[in-house]
Amino acid sequence: MSIEVRNLKKRFGDYVALGDVNLRVETGELVALLGPSGAGKTTLLRVIGGLDHADSGEVFFHGQETTDRALREREVGFVFQHYALFRHMTVFENVAFGLRVRPKTTRPTEASIKDRVMRLLDLVHLGGLSTRFPSQLSGGQRQRVALARALAVEPKVLLLDEPFGSLDAKVRQELRRWLRRLHDELHTTSVFVTHDQEEAMEVADRVVIMNKGEIEQIGTPEEVYFGPKSAFVYNFLGNVNLFQGRVEGGRAYLGSVSLPLPDASPAKGDSATIYVRPHLLDLADQPNGLDHFRAKVEHIHPTGSTVKVELTAEWGEPFQVEISHERYRALALRRGMETFVTLRNESLFVETTPGDGMMFGEGI
């Protein structure tokens, strides 16, 4: 079932939770709502699910308006960040709940309830734990019970609010891959909220990036990562260095380095903020013919899959570079060393600030 929201607006007092949100989710899609806390993503999810009401705007399920339809009639499966399992019921009873509360005429028989619940518990790999209480389970197990419970009523739409938000990093990674596989099996239209860009990129078909109650950009993970439409998106989707530079004649200038501007970037403006990801910068121990600027090595973090080097540019701005271990060894980098920084122009982002640069202060 497809979901569409039109012109959703919601305020809590002076705080704008949803500015004017329009979104379409196609049947069978898995979409992530991504943004920092306070971006309005949970509010949007709750409005879609009918747990909250917008001040104005409409929600359509499969082209039919459902704005005023009650929560229990929406056929929505909701998974909460803190699981919201019924603590006085066993795992089995938690999953069976949605079937047991049906009116007599549509309620399955006890045998088919049992059958369906056990099948769901097998699906989430919890078949052996049906008689446990929620408090006897780990966080990851609880979240899988919550998912099985939501799936038991065969929802047309599955909504997940920070489903892995309160789990530790390792369980998180496992569960999100598992969620992706599960979605590939079931194809239930799903929307999940997360503030973790890695999670959104890894799991979702499309990512909706939100900020301050507005949608900044919608696209596949590749589209938003390689074609960010705003500085916010570029900034939010990964580590980034901010440089104060200039824009002139279709090129961006960073110290003595000049770069052709990416297509989407603005062409004119005196000063500009240039956003560059750390892995798009390269270091050399001597000038190699390419445009470069000088920088001094301040710190080296050699643990991890890449080496992270912190430097200070010749004009005093601190920044970070990510290079491979081979490169690190070849350069024989050490603290205090003078290096030459070159830039690859793919995927950098330039924001011009006409005049004196009102948007970004000098200190950045």
Add this chain to the structure above:
Amino acid sequence: MSGARSRETTEPAWVRRLLIGGALAYLALFLFVPIGAVFAEALKKGIPAYLAAFRDPYTLKAFLLTILVTVLAVPLNVLFGIAAAWAITKFRFRGKNLLITLIDLPFSVSPVISGLIFVLLFGNQGLLGPWLQEREIRIIFALPGIVLATIFVTFPFVARELIALMQTQGSEEEEAALSLGANGWQTFWRVTLPNIRWGLLYGAILATSRAIGEFGAVSVVSGHIRGKTNTVPLHIEILYNEYNFVGAFAIASLLVLTALLTLGVKTVVQRRARAEQDRLGSAAPEQTP
């Protein structure tokens, strides 16, 4: 929770003895001695005289009235308490804080004033007095007034207990139930009530013991008509004023026993509630982010 404590965090023996001794002496002076005195006075003329006090028909009627009032007031306050706690914890609305404050009002107002409010409202000279007189409805100096006054002084118990409990539990479980297709009634019976049952019972026990023992508010509205509007505490006062000490203290001793019984039940309920909390815990994650 561990019994072993390091020397650094333990006070010297004399300080411990002084504190424990002080607390015990205080308890003895203000609790054990009076309770002992009640039984001593009641049994002064022997057990037959003690038992005879309960055979007085007015005493019997006072007991029946107190039981009737309690049976009416406590269930009503359980209903009100659930409704108020539900409204306060599950919805956002204007005047919520005012409502929370008002629920506590009976605790901060002197019981005599509480009674007086009803006299001013329903008494012959009261606001609604003439209207009630025309229709020959008696509230003051009759059962309805006593029940009203008792409800008034006992209504915070259940509501307060539940508000605190339901606030910490949040409403996610209810939202989950609704999203799974349960209606409001099913959500209440299957999800909310099992989660609050011990708190509810605890509040009801406190309300019951207060309803049985209430003196001030009931005294103002009752009119002290023997055999008709005399509750047990009022009856004790009358017997005492008539120098029937054995009778007064005999009945008082029964109230003391009721209080001790309530205390016992309360402790059991508290212990079971805690045991269940340990067993079921909260279904929320171990560490909140």
